[in-house]
Amino acid sequence: MVRDSLNENLPNHVLPWQLVQWRRLSSQISDKTLPHAFLFTGVEGVGKELFAKSVAAYLLCEASKNNSRDTDFGNDTAFNHGACGQCKQCKLFEGDTHPDFKFIEPEEGSSVIKIDQVRLLVDFFSRSSQQGGQKIALLSPAEALNNNAANALLKTLEEPSEDSVIILVSHQSGMLLPTIRSRCQVVDFGLPSVSDSLTWLNANTMGLLGEKGLKEDDISDILLLANSAPLKALNYLEKGVLSEYRLMLEELSSFLKNDSLSSTLASRWNDDIADLRVSWVMLWLEQIIKLKLGGELSAAHSSNKMFLYLAEKATELELFNLYESCLKQYRLFLGTSNPNKILAFEAILHSWLSLMRKS
């Protein structure tokens, strides 16, 4: 394994499973073939944005300009270490005040990147660099660009200004305009292996879950919820999402045994993770459908008994119908139409009940 010997040379923010991408960037810098526009793709929570920030920090850092940028990874080169963290440029970058770096994301409370934000970006690239180096912009996630904003961005991608680099980060690059994709160099970020995820999660969650780190059950649950993306899993653990997930599963189970009222539960679930909750319901339906089709459940959980029971009781059609209506709700929850979430949860609960009550 080459990787272990190289890990210690990786900059702080480059994750162990991003070595290939870091290496390619390194060659491009030393060959002076760095493109003006990158599109970083991969599932949410795999570490693309962190990587993009490490690249931006390095390109702005003074040390990067004084270095030969040797790409031999056996050597102790500046790029292997990333930005120096000491120079004026690094201090500006770390303090979020670097005038030649722009980070564009949806404004608070919004899920879209608006045209006004892209206009600011166009203006940023039209001005000359204030610190005498490159101008770097990071836009995340690119699928949040609405149509007008995406079209406004196209011009910048078609006619890039001198000494500028724009990095688009996308969790769902299939949703982007093909014209945007085609003007960027695409760098794909795959998921780490399960064992790399576990090692990283264990190292980063010590303080959260006590000295022993994560238990086997915690790990299988949290990685399931986070689609195996380690940074998303860590974020969920920090927010207490895992315990909410388990509580909701228990609540659903008690509801099905007639121990609680649908309106009480529906009101409680109408919180700031309501969209996640609907995705969990879909996840449970997926498990039941999997059982129904002859599959097996991956881990031994107390909920498996309920899933097995429902797989016996419900028909495939009922399960798919409920899944489809949850998917509709999920999209509504994420949209801008402000749906009545309590009513939606009540409807979902009553559909679960009808799966059970069929004779």
Ligand SMILES: [Zn+2]
């Ligand atoms: Zn520096």
